[in-house]
Every structure is written in structure tokens, then in C-alpha cells.
Amino acid sequence: MNRSLAQLLSVVFHPLLLPTYLFSFILYYMPASMLTLPLESRWVVLSMIVLSTFIVPGLGAYSMMRMGYLDNLEMDRREQRRLPLLFTGACYTLTAYLLYNTSALDQIFFFVMGLIAASVFLTYFVSLFWKVSAHSVGMGGALGLLLVLNRLMPDGSITMAIVVVIILSGAVLSARLALHAHTPAQVYTGYGAGLLLTITTAYIAI
Numbered sequence: 545m546n547r548s549l550a551q552l553l554s555v556v557f558h559p560l561l562l563p564t565y566l567f568s569f570i571l572y573y574m575p576a577s578m579l580t581l582p583l584e585s586r587w588v589v590l591s592m593i594v595l596s597t598f599i600v601p602g603l604g605a606y607s608m609m610r611m612g613y614l615d616n617l618e619m620d621r622r623e624q625r626r627l628p629l630l631f632t633g634a635c636y637t638l639t640a641y642l643l644y645n646t647s648a649l650d651q652i653f654f655f656v657m658g659l660i661a662a663s664v665f666l667t668y669f670v671s672l673f674w675k676v677s678a679h680s681v682g683m684g685g686a687l688g689l690l691l692v693l694n695r696l697m698p699d700g701s702i703t704m705a706i707v708v709v710i711i712l713s714g715a716v717l718s719a720r721l722a723l724h725a726h727t728p729a730q731v732y733t734g735y736g737a738g739l740l741l742t743i744t745t746a747y748i749a750i
Contacts, residue, residue, distance in 0.1 A: 574697070680720065
């Protein structure tokens with residue numbers, strides 16, 4: 545794969561952006577029968593997701609780099625990933641808590657955010673010992689979430705969305721390998737772990 549394309553895919557499908565993509569899909573693509581939140585109010589939820597899962601963690605990582613805790617924002621060294629992942633996991637957990645305690649919101653929002661937070665902490669714990677691919681964990685989790693949502697949908701199918709995510713997963717995993725950011729084992733293990741975590745948690749919770 546061309547290096548420029550690999551870098552573009554790594555940026556566009558950065559793990560911090562995946563919650564925004566997933567919530568955009570749920571808020572504006574899922575059937576109306578699955579959500580009670582009025583369409584005109586959904587931008588509020590999406591704005592909160594962008595702020596708490598992308599902007600705040602991103603600024604946190606940038607601040608850590610400026611203070612010398614990180615060499616760069618790509619966090620090539622495994623030992624430098626711990627603090628950013630822990631901070632991101634805390635942001636995601638707080639977001640899930642806020643979604644859970646807002647009675648006007650559908651519980652599916654809390655469920656999805658909780659799964660995403662769990663995947664971040666999974667990446668954190670694995671990173672204590674091994675440099676697993678966070679991109680792969682995120683893409684595997686995204687596929688697992690769509691598979692779960694597809695089973696929950698009473699009046700429709702999101703098969704095409706699942707196919708698109710599978711294709712994008714292949715592209716993103718190939719990009720990480722092309723950039724030599726991870727070994728094949730780190731990429732495939734991350735993808736499998738994200739997928740398995742989401743499906744297993746959903747099976748237990750639902």
C-alpha cells in the first residue's frame with residue numbers, strides 16, 4: 545500500500561474518531577423505532593460525543609507531548625501509551641456515566657459508550673505488556689457493535705454497513721502494517737480482541 549494512503553487511512557480512522565462515526569451512524573441511520581430521542585435533539589448528543597471522546601482526549605495527548613511525556617502524537621513507544629490510554633478511558637467512562645444518568649436518552653447510547661470505554665481499557669491493560677494496535681481494536685469493536693445492532697433491529701438490516709466496515713477494516717489493518725507501526729500479530733490480535741470483547745459483552749448484557 546502507498547505510504548501516503550496508509551497515513552491518510554490511519555488519520556481518518558484514528559481510534560479517537562471512531563466513537564463519533566459510530567454515534568453518527570446510530571443517531572442518523574438507525575430506524576426511528578429504535579430511538580426515542582427526537583431527531584432535532586440528536587445533535588446535542590453527537591456534540592457531547594465529539595467533545596468528550598475526541599477533542600478532550602486529543603488535547604490531553606497534545607498537552608502530554610508538550611510537557612515531554614510523549615515523543616510524538618503517534619506514541620510509537622509502548623510505554624508511552626499508558627497515560628494517554630488511561631486518560632482516554634477515564635473520559636470515555638465519564639461519558640458513559642453521563643449518558644446513563646440522563647433519563648431523556650436511550651439506553652443504547654450508554655451501552656455503546658460503555659463498550660467503547662471497555663475496549664480502551666482492554667488496550668491499556670494489554671499495552672502494559674505488549675504493543676497491541678489500538679486502530680485494530682477499534683475497528684474490530686466497530687464491526688462487533690454493528691453485528692450486535694443488526695440482531696437488535698426489528699425492522700431492517702444494516703448488512704451493507706457491516707460489509708463497508710469489513711472492507712474498511714482490511715484497509716486500516718493493511719495501512720498499519722504498511723507503515724510498520726505494528727507486526728501482523730499485534731494487528732490481528734487487536735482486531736480479534738475488539739470484536740470478541742464487543743460480542744461477548746453484548747451477549748452477557750442483552
